[in-house]
Structures are given as structure tokens and as C-alpha cells.
């Protein structure tokens with residue numbers, strides 16, 4: 107990790123001979139390379155970076171408490187009760203080890219710490235980066251009976267390491283003030299940081315993480331005795347579960363620590379979260395593959411052995427055993443390799459069999475010891491298998507009836523003429539009449555239209571055969587061309603922008619949510635790769651003499667009316683897409699030169715998963731509180 111990163115940064119970089127200041131200056135010159143950005147994300151990254159060091163101590167078994175505080179002057183303190191950063195003079199650097207850790211990129215690992223370095227994939231750069239980007243930073247170490255202190259300014263030591271007292275405790279306290287020469291605003295967000303710290307507490311079950319925001323006098327403490335099993339329980343909180351406690355398996359194979367918790371509910375969707383070194387691997391990877399393979403194998407073996415599956419019946423498939431499954435997989439390893447565009451996929455191939463072994467052991471033992479639970483789980487899988495078979499038959503029947511072959515495009519689809527999918531857009535339009543306007547108004551070279559009639563099916567409440575048998579959903583799947591199921595094949599995607607266009611009213615927003623749920627549950631990859639968008643039709647048209655204006659929100663409308671005051675104005679409210687002429691629809695909502703699209707992004711996989719369930723699941727009460735917060739997962743995009 108150390109060498110690789112250095113080699114990437116500069117060809118002739120040599121860890122021994124480069125001047126330290128050059129290293130930290132490089133960080134100040136191009137902070138984005140080290141912490142991603144210098145906006146709020148980057149700022150939060152500084153906090154996490156220090157917390158990760160404490161978590162490494164916890165993972166190594168030496169720390170059970172860490173406390174984060176944001177002070178009124180926007181400085182931040184992170185305290186832990188780990189071993190404390192070593193302070194002895196290091197022969198190579200000729201400084202204290204502490205100074206080396208604080209001033210040399212990636213020095214932490216060299217000094218014996220950080221076996222299971224928490225890493226955020228792209229970054230994970232160490233305390234020295236935080237030091238370089240802070241106008242002041244102070245470290246206090248309790249170790250070997252003494253309290254040591256060392257202060258820094260923009261990464262440079264101010265004086266020497268001092269002994270300031272005696273103690274019989276150990277630990278590290280780091281206080282830093284992010285440099286406003288680097289960060290334009292020191293705008294820490296309590297909730298965002300809370301969310302991440304909570305996630306970290308779930309992933310490190312012996313660690314108590316507390317967080318105090320002195321600016322607003324808010325605080326929170328996170329400690330989960332059950333770790334990821336508690337997280338699974340929380341996910342299933344509003345769901346009917348098939349067995350009372352999550353099934354928890356853990357173990358260490360060749361220094362890879364593996365933990366898995368699973369609990370089935372009576373729903374039809376899967377919620378699996380995977381982590382490597384506390385990084386949420388949204389794109390999965392070898393740990394997820396190992397888990398899935400063990401789950402399918404163990405359940406089939408159990409079902410066969412106990413005659414729950416007849417000799418003549420085929421095996422349960424991966425899909426069958428994942429209906430209604432909630433699970434969390436967490437692995438910790440010395441050198442995680444993060445792959446893929448988003449660096450959110452675990453690459454290390456050896457991890458597959460390591461996870462497989464732990465899950466197979468833990469799960470089969472649990473099934474043997476709890477035959478009632480095993481029975482309930484297998485029954486559920488058998489129902490899923492039946493539903494899948496029924497869906498296949500329904501599909502075959504429909505294709506046969508209509509004389510169509512699988513893959514034939516839906517009749518309602520108005521295709522575009524361009525053949526390069528990267529250029530092509532598919533509008534999913536609410537209603538036939540708006541669909542008609544869109545067909546007339548579009549640029550038929552690259553814009554295709556698929557009108558959807560009425561409400562689409564709520565996939566959160568329906569078994570798979572219903573979902574795949576639903577006409578509108580089938581039309582979407584065939585129009586997109588990427589298939590569905592285990593792995594939609596995005597290389598076959600016929601449109602790289604899929605744009606949901608619904609009315610700006612309650613029904614419209616419901617249909618939009620149903621579509622989002624469908625994509626989230628069945629084609630998550632499409633969202634991750636940035637293919638899904640939401641069109642923004644206007645709310646009002648203002649006619650001022652010969653000029654006309656469109657406004658897209660109530661606020662914008664009020665502002666525009668104020669601005670145009672004195673003119674003779676005509677205000678028209680659009681209730682639905684169908685009220686606009688094709689030309690108007692093109693101009694306001696479809697023309698790439700003048701439209702606004704919202705890109706759908708998964709901000710936080712943990713939150714997103716619960717959100718979809720709350721919104722679309724059977725429990726009514728939790729639904730209301732969610733709706734206001736929804737816009738969070740949708741960000742503005744300039745096209």
C-alpha cells in the first residue's frame with residue numbers, strides 16, 4: 107500500500123530521500139488527491155481519518171473508547187484510549203515516531219500500527235494528511251507513565267515533543283483546526299458525521315464511539331454489543347422476521363477476520379450490506395460472492411438431507427435463497443484491494459473461500475441446532491422457487507400467445523434512430539397522453555419514449571413472479587435490453603440515460619417512487635453507474651407581454667413574479683405533463699440545452715435500504731416521517 111501509493115504519485119519518489127516538507131506541501135497543493143475534495147465531504151474526511159486511527163487500535167484489541175468533539179471554534183478533538191502513538195526516537199527518521207506519524211505520508215504502518223487499516227478505498231491516508239491541512243494541530247499521548255505533547259502548524263512542528271505530566275493511562279488525543287486556506291467553509295454537519303460514526307460502531311462491536319457537537323450542544327453515543335447482528339436487527343425492525351435472532355457467524359482465517367449476520371423476513375426483497383475494513387463495498391466483491399455461495403450450498407444441503415427438497419426437484423437457486431434475506435457481511439484484512447470505477451468492490455480473491463468457510467460452518471451448525479428456524483427458512487425459499495417457476499411459465503406463455511420472442515421490443519416504445527447507447531435517452535413517461543406529447547416533442551434522433559399506463563406495481567410488496575409478470579415492468583426491462591435477475595448486463599443497456607418523467611403532483615411522485623423502488627431493488631448497478639435521472643417539468647408558465655418564463659418551484663415562481671412586478675402578467679399553473687403542448691414539453695423538460703435533470707444517486711446504502719422499505723413496505727406509520735427527507739438521495743446535476 108505504502109509503495110504503491112507513492113509510485114502512483116510520482117515516478118522518482120523514494121520514501122527515504124524525499125524531504126518531508128515536500129510530502130506535506132504536495133498534500134496542501136493538491137488536497138483533492140488525498141481527501142477527495144475540499145468541500146464538506148473533504149472536511150468530514152479529516153475527522154474520519156483520525157477516527158480510523160483509533161479504530162485500528164480497537165481492531166488490534168487495544169482500544170474500546172473513542173470520543174469525537176467539534177468545538178465552537180470549529181476545531182475538532184478525537185480522544186481514544188489505545189496504546190498511544192509511540193514517542194521513542196526512530197533510528198531511520200531520527201525524530202520521535204510520533205513526529206514521523208504526523209509528518210510523513212503513510213508512516214503509521216511503518217511503526218508497527220495499523221494491521222487492519224480502515225481505509226476509505228481511494229484514500230485512507232493517515233494522520234499526516236490531516237496535519238498538513240490543519241492551520242494548527244496538537245497531539246497528546248499518554249504512554250509509558252507520561253503525558254507527551256507536540257504541536258504543529260500547517261504540518262510543521264512547533265518546537266519539540268514535550269513531556270507535560272505523568273499518568274497511568276494510555277491513549278491518544280488529537281485536536282486540529284482545519285485550515286481555511288484550504289477549506290472555504292468549516293461547515294461540519296452533525297447528522298452526516300453521526301451517521302458514519304454509528305455505522306463504524308456497528309462494525310466494531312467492542313468500541314464505544316461518542317460524538318459531541320459543542321456548536322449546537324448535541325451529542326450521541328454509539329455502542330452495539332451485538333455489532334453487525336444489531337445492525338441486521340435494526341434493518342428488520344419494521345419487518346416480520348422468520349426467526350427471532352439474526353444468525354451470526356464469525357472467525358479468522360489466515361488473518362482475515364470474517365463476520366456475517368443474517369435474518370430472514372417475510373418480504374420479497376434482499377437487503378445485503380457488505381463491508382471491507384469498515385468501507386461499505388456497494389459493488390460487492392469476493393466477500394459477497396463467498397457469502398452467497400455458502401448460503402445457497404448450506405440451505406440446499408440442509409433441505410436435501412432433511413427431505414424438504416425432493417430428489418426429483420432441482421436445487422434452490424441463489425435468487426430463491428435471497429428472497430426476504432437481510433444480511434451484513436464484514437471482513438477485515440491487512441491489505442484490502444478495492445476495485446472498480448467507484449473503488450467500492452473488494453478484489454482480494456482469497457477472501458471468497460475464507461468467507462465461504464466461516465459462513466458454511468456457522469450457518470449449518472445453527473440450522474442443525476434450530477430445526478424449527480431451519481424449516482421456516484427453507485419453506486420460504488421453496489415458496490420463492492415456486493414463484494420463480496410460475497414467473498417463467500407466465501413469461502413463456504405471454505411470449506407464445508403474442509407470437510413474440512423474448513427480447514422483442516414493447517409495442518408502445520417509440521425508439522430513437524441513433525444506435526450508440528451512450529448517446530441515447532429513454533424517457534419513462536406517466537400516462538399515454540403525456541407519452542403522446544413527448545413522442546411529438548422529442549428529438550427522435552436520440553430520445554426514445556416509453557409511455558407507462560397508470561401505477562406500476564409496488565415491487566416491495568410483490569413476489570418475483572408478480573413483478574416479472576407485470577406488463578409495464580416487462581416493457582421497461584425489454585426496452586432497456588440489459589436483462590434482470592442475478593446480474594443485469596449493463597454492457598447491453600440500450601440507453602445510457604433513463605429519465606423518469608412524471609407529473610408534478612402527488613400521483614406523479616408516487617409513480618416516481620414506485621419506479622425508483624423497482625430500479626433500486628432490481629437494477630441497483632444502473633443507479634450506481636449513474637444511468638438513472640428524473641426530469642423536472644415546470645410548475646408555472648408566466649406570460650409577460652411577449653415574453654414567457656417557466657418556473658420549476660413555488661419559491662422560484664414567487665421570486666420571478668416579484669421581479670416582473672408592474673408588467674401585465676398571466677400566470678398558468680401546470681398540473682400535468684399532458685397540459686403542455688409537445689413544443690412546450692420539449693422546451694421546458696426535454697431539450698438538453700434548457701432542461702434540468704436530477705441524477706439519482708445512492709448516498710448512503712444503509713439509509714437507502716431502510717428508506718425503500720419504509721416507503722414501500724407494509725408498515726404504514728413509518729412512511730410519513732420519511733417523505734420529507736427523500737430528496738436527500740437525489741442530487742442536482744448540471745447537464
Ligand code: 0RA
Nearest residue numbers: 159160188189190191217218219278
Ligand atoms: C503507530 C503505531 C502504533 C499506534 C499508533 C500509530 C496509533 C496512532 C493513533 C492515532 C490516533 N490514535 C492512535 N493510536 C495509535 C502502535 C503502538 C504500539 O505498538 O505500542
